[in-house]
Amino acid sequence: MQINEIQAIALLKNGDISGLEYLVNQYQVKAVQTAFLITGDPYAAEDITQNAFLRAAERIGQFNDQLPFQPWFIRTVINEAIKYAKKQTRNTSLDGYDESVLDWLKDAKPLPEKYVEDAELRNQVFNALMRLSPDERKVIIQRHFLEMNEAEMANDLNRPRSTVKWWLHTARKKLRFIWNGNQRENEGVNHENS
Amino acid sequence: MKIADLSNILASLAEENFPSNKVNLWPSIKNQLENHGQHSRSNMLHGSTNSKRSRRTALIFVAITITAFILLLASPQGQAFAQKVIRFFSTTTEKSFVLPTDMIFPVPPTQTPKPTYILPLETAGVKSDPTPEKEDNWSCSDPSYKDEYWCLIETVESQAGFDLKEFLYDPKGTQFSKVYYNPETKEAITEYKVVSGGGYLILRQGLFDYIPHDDPWSKVPIDAIDQVSVNGNYAEIASGTYVVYPDATEAVWEPGGQLSLVWREGSSWFVFEKWGDPYPIEWINKDEMIKLAESLTPSRPIDAVAPVDPENLTSIEEAQDFAKFDILTPTVLPEGFELQRVVYVNEMVHQLYGPQNRTDTPLRISMGPIEDFQAGTCTECPPGTVEDVFVNQWQGWYWRGIFSTGLFVEGQPTSTPEWHAEANDWSVVWNTDSLWIGVNFWIGDSGEVMNKETLLKIAESIH
Numbered sequence: 042m043q044i045n046e047i048q049a050i051a052l053l054k055n056g057d058i059s060g061l062e063y064l065v066n067q068y069q070v071k072a073v074q075t076a077f078l079i080t081g082d083p084y085a086a087e088d089i090t091q092n093a094f095l096r097a098a099e100r101i102g103q104f105n106d107q108l109p110f111q112p113w114f115i116r117t118v119i120n121e122a123i124k125y126a127k128k129q130t131r132n133t134s135l136d137g138y139d140e141s142v143l144d145w146l147k148d149a150k151p152l153p154e155k156y157v158e159d160a161e162l163r164n165q166v167f168n169a170l171m172r173l174s175p176d177e178r179k180v181i182i183q184r185h186f187l188e189m190n191e192a193e194m195a196n197d198l199n200r201p202r203s204t205v206k207w208w209l210h211t212a213r214k215k216l217r218f219i220w221n222g223n224q225r226e227n228e229g230v231n232h233e234n235s
Numbered sequence: 236m237k238i239a240d241l242s243n244i245l246a247s248l249a250e251e252n253f254p255s256n257k258v259n260l261w262p263s264i265k266n267q268l269e270n271h272g273q274h275s276r277s278n279m280l281h282g283s284t285n286s287k288r289s290r291r292t293a294l295i296f297v298a299i300t301i302t303a304f305i306l307l308l309a310s311p312q313g314q315a316f317a318q319k320v321i322r323f324f325s326t327t328t329e330k331s332f333v334l335p336t337d338m339i340f341p342v343p344p345t346q347t348p349k350p351t352y353i354l355p356l357e358t359a360g361v362k363s364d365p366t367p368e369k370e371d372n373w374s375c376s377d378p379s380y381k382d383e384y385w386c387l388i389e390t391v392e393s394q395a396g397f398d399l400k401e402f403l404y405d406p407k408g409t410q411f412s413k414v415y416y417n418p419e420t421k422e423a424i425t426e427y428k429v430v431s432g433g434g435y436l437i438l439r440q441g442l443f444d445y446i447p448h449d450d451p452w453s454k455v456p457i458d459a460i461d462q463v464s465v466n467g468n469y470a471e472i473a474s475g476t477y478v479v480y481p482d483a484t485e486a487v488w489e490p491g492g493q494l495s496l497v498w499r500e501g502s503s504w505f506v507f508e509k510w511g512d513p514y515p516i517e518w519i520n521k522d523e524m525i526k527l528a529e530s531l532t533p534s535r536p537i538d539a540v541a542p543v544d545p546e547n548l549t550s551i552e553e554a555q556d557f558a559k560f561d562i563l564t565p566t567v568l569p570e571g572f573e574l575q576r577v578v579y580v581n582e583m584v585h586q587l588y589g590p591q592n593r594t595d596t597p598l599r600i601s602m603g604p605i606e607d608f609q610a611g612t613c614t615e616c617p618p619g620t621v622e623d624v625f626v627n628q629w630q631g632w633y634w635r636g637i638f639s640t641g642l643f644v645e646g647q648p649t650s651t652p653e654w655h656a657e658a659n660d661w662s663v664v665w666n667t668d669s670l671w672i673g674v675n676f677w678i679g680d681s682g683e684v685m686n687k688e689t690l691l692k693i694a695e696s697i698h
Contacts, residue, residue, distance in 0.1 A: 058268055062261055069260045074249035083252055091264050098268070163251065166244045186245040207385055211534055216241075 046110055053101045061098050068111055069094075071187075072118045078182050079122035081171045082129075089125060093118045115187065116197060119179055126175035169216050177212040184209055321462075323471045323497035325447045327454040331487040334479065354569035354683050356692055384411055385535075391416045395423045397442055400505070400531040402427075404541035408515030409436050430547050430576065432594060434511025436519075438531075445497070445504035452477055455495075456488055461521065463496075465505075465528045470498030472521055496524050505531075515547070548577040554584050560604050560670060562586075566696040569683070572598060582607055597678040600697065602670050610664035610671040617654050622687070624663065626672075626694045631665030633687055637677075661685045663694050672697060 044052070044063055052060030069090060077086035097104075097114055104113060170178055183189045183197070191209075195202045375386035392399055394416040405411050409427035412435070416423050422441035429435065447453065455473040463470045476493035477486040494509040507528050509519050519527070548554050555562055557579040568588055575596050578585040583603040587596035612621050612632045621634045637660040638653065664673040674694045676685040 058265070061264070061268075065261045065264055070253065070255045070258045073258055073260065074253050077252050078245060078249055086253070087260065091260055091267070094260070094264050095267060159247075163244055163248050166241070167248055170245075181241070182245070185242040186249065188242070207535070210385055213241075 047106060050101065050104065050106045050110060053098060054106075058098070061094065064097070064110060064114070065094055068114055071111070072115060075115060075182060075187065076118050076122040078170065078186055079119065079175060079178050080126050080129075081167070082125075085125050086122070089121045090118060093121055112193070112197070119183070123175045123179055126178070173212060173215055177208075177215060180205070180208045181212050181216065321457060321460055321471060322469070323445060323447055324455045324460055324473055324495075325449045325453060326457040326460070328457065330456055331485045332451045332477075333485050334483070352683065353686050353689055356567045356689060357570045359564070359566050359568045359696075387414050391423050394418070395421075395441075397423075397503070398533055399423050399425065400438075400440060400503075400533060401425070401535050402438075402527065403530055403532060403535060406436055406516075406527055407518065407541075407544050408547065429511065429513050429515050431513060431515055431596075433513035434509070434516050436516070436527075437506075437508045437510065439506040439508075441504055442502055443504075445499065445506075447497075452486070459488070459490060463521070463525055465496070465498040465525055466500065468498050468500050470496060470525070470528075472496045472524065474521065494519070494521065494524050496528055498528070545579040548579060550574070551577060551586070553577065554579050554586075558582065558584050560602075563602060563670070563672070563697045565600065565693050566698070567693055569598065569685075569689075569693075595678075597676055597683075598693070599675045599677075600672070600693075601675070602672045605666055605669055605671055608671050610666050610673060613662070617656075620654075620656065624665075624687075624691060626663065626665045626691065629665045629667055631663055631694070633661075633663045633690070635661045635687070659684060661687070661690050663690055665694070 044060075046064070046067070049060040049063035049067075053064070054060075072093065073086050073090040076089045077083055080086055080089070093114065096117060104110070170181065173181065180194065180198075183194050184191075189197070191202050191205050194205045198205060200208075375381065375383075375389050380386050381390075388399055388401065391414050399414070405427055409429055412426040412428040414423065414425045420441070422439050425438040425440075427436040427438075455475070459475050460471050460473045463472050473495045474493070475488055475490040478489045479486050492512040496505075496507045498505055505528065507524060509516060509524065543553065543556075545554075545557050551562055551564055551574070554577040559582065562584050564586065571590050572588045573591050574586060575589045575594070576587045578587065583601060586600040588598040588600070589596035610632070613634050615638065616634050616636065620636060621632050624631045624633045635658075636654055636656040637658045638655075660675070660677045662673065662675045664671070666672070672694070674690060674697070676690060678684070
């Protein structure tokens with residue numbers, strides 16, 4: 042039987058987990074991808090997302106079903122991802138970077154040069170992203186991955202829009218600075234190797 | 236990398252690691268629901284052995300340093316070192332210096348008063364709609380953002396060639412005023428002005444050697460300097476400043492009031508000064524100066540939001556969060572006036588109104604619960620000064636004048652306060668069923684004046 046979100050929430054509120062199944066199928070991809078971009082840890086991202094769905098099921102009684110589910114749910118995912126990320130001690134040098142994440146980025150098959158370059162770019166951006174603080178990552182992800190506008194971010198973060206602008210500005214500035222620094226390092230390495 | 240590409244890159248990263256068609260969390264979630272348990276496969280990596288090692292090394296270093304210092308102090312050389320060695324101030328043993336003749340000015344004679352006019356009233360307006368929000372892809376290269384705090388900081392950092400340290404938020408009682416770079420002295424200066432005027436906080440910073448100014452005004456009596464520390468770095472703090480009294484030929488050292496804190500941190504030096512001591516920054520004593528200095532950060536962090544200061548609110552709504560009574564507001568104001576600040580203190584609310592293009596606030600409307608206080612006639616005013624009036628249906632009292640030493644009258648203060656009936660100070664007070672309310676208008680010699688009728692119109696519009 043086809044159901045919609047409102048019906049799924051109603052089912053869940055009545056204790057029917059088929060309602061939760063609908064919500065999981067609808068939002069699991071966005072949620073786990075968001076959690077990954079904040080934590081940089083795929084295992085943690087899955088755990089955080091699963092726990093967030095379970096917690097949502099427990100608290101569904103508090104949810105106002107006049108509002109869309111995704112923002113409410115994604116906020117929980119983000120908060121848990123931030124908490125996880127803050128607990129981790131991240132080594133800021135590339136040498137200490139978590140190899141398991143790099144494994145996820147490697148492609149098993151040889152690729153044409155263009156795709157190798159694109160993959161390298163993504164790797165560099167990922168490295169730079171992981172060098173931001175968790176809170177800085179959060180605003181970048183909210184704006185550039187979840188495509189929230191400033192008004193939505195201001196409402197979610199409970200801050201004025203001018204503060205949101207300021208946070209985005211500093212996070213982008215830092216990201217650009219780190220990424221440019223990585224570029225210079227790589228150019229230096231390539232120059233030595235040529 | 237353009238910011239516009241960032242969205243695509245993030246989407247690719249996310250999809251690469253969690254392809255949409257491969258994510259399937261439901262079986263695991265269902266399993267947990269059915270088993271009433273939590274399954275965690277989190278890989279709790281990133282152990283802190285490195286950080287433990289660093290802490291141990293730091294502790295050993297500190298222990299060796301302390302031991303060496305104790306041994307040094309015990310030696311004759313150490314005894315000499317233990318005397319006060321001032322590094323950051325040019326010092327003097329004198330508490331005054333003679334003014335150069337070109338700096339001696341007689342007290343100016345009384346100026347001819349400006350022509351006066353009664354301020355017309357207008358309906359208290361709602362502020363015009365703010366400029367529509369710009370598109371998200373703004374940058375400091377957009378001229379409309381050039382005066383924003385973060386763009387000003389960015390400009391000065393670019394000029395200075397180093398990152399500026401910043402406060403988490405404007406220190407209580409102040410607001411950011413300006414930041415600029417002095418290429419001659421190679422220092423960046425950030426200025427915060429006191430919200431009600433009368434003082435500043437100034438932060439100066441630069442790289443490498445700090446050379447204290449050596450002019451007579453900048454020298455500090457050695458006993459006015461304390462040796463302190465900022466974040467563990469050696470620092471010096473001086474309390475006081477040179478002042479010149481009317482008709483004086485010397486500048487004399489006045490202790491207290493102004494504070495100057497100087498320290499080095501790494502390759503940077505910092506000078507943090509408090510100029511003036513008006514009420515909003517009275518709380519900043521030596522200890523608070525040091526705490527503020529220690530709170531400086533490389534850039535304002537994401538979650539830095541200034542705590543609400545009930546004595547420096549910007550709207551009635553903010554004040555209403557504090558006050559236990561419904562705050563009443565005027566529907567008419569002097570032409571061009573707007574709400575500048577609201578002060579909540581001791582269950583009293585003071586609304587301060589002033590001209591849009593100035594920082595002074597001549598009109599003050601105060602109120603509070605009648606259980607705490609009841610307005611009444613001015614008992615100190617000379618007989619015949621106070622008039623009984625009615626503010627709507629309420630009995631009230633009106634007077635003009637103020638007790639003053641007349642510091643600003645004829646340039647010569649009186650020894651005791653005297654009543655100045657023609658002073659630019661008008662007041663009306665009254666009680667309602669639930670509140671005491673007072674309206675006061677005080678202004679300097681700018682030409683604008685008030686009168687009884689206009690003041691009563693403002694008072695009667697308060698509801």
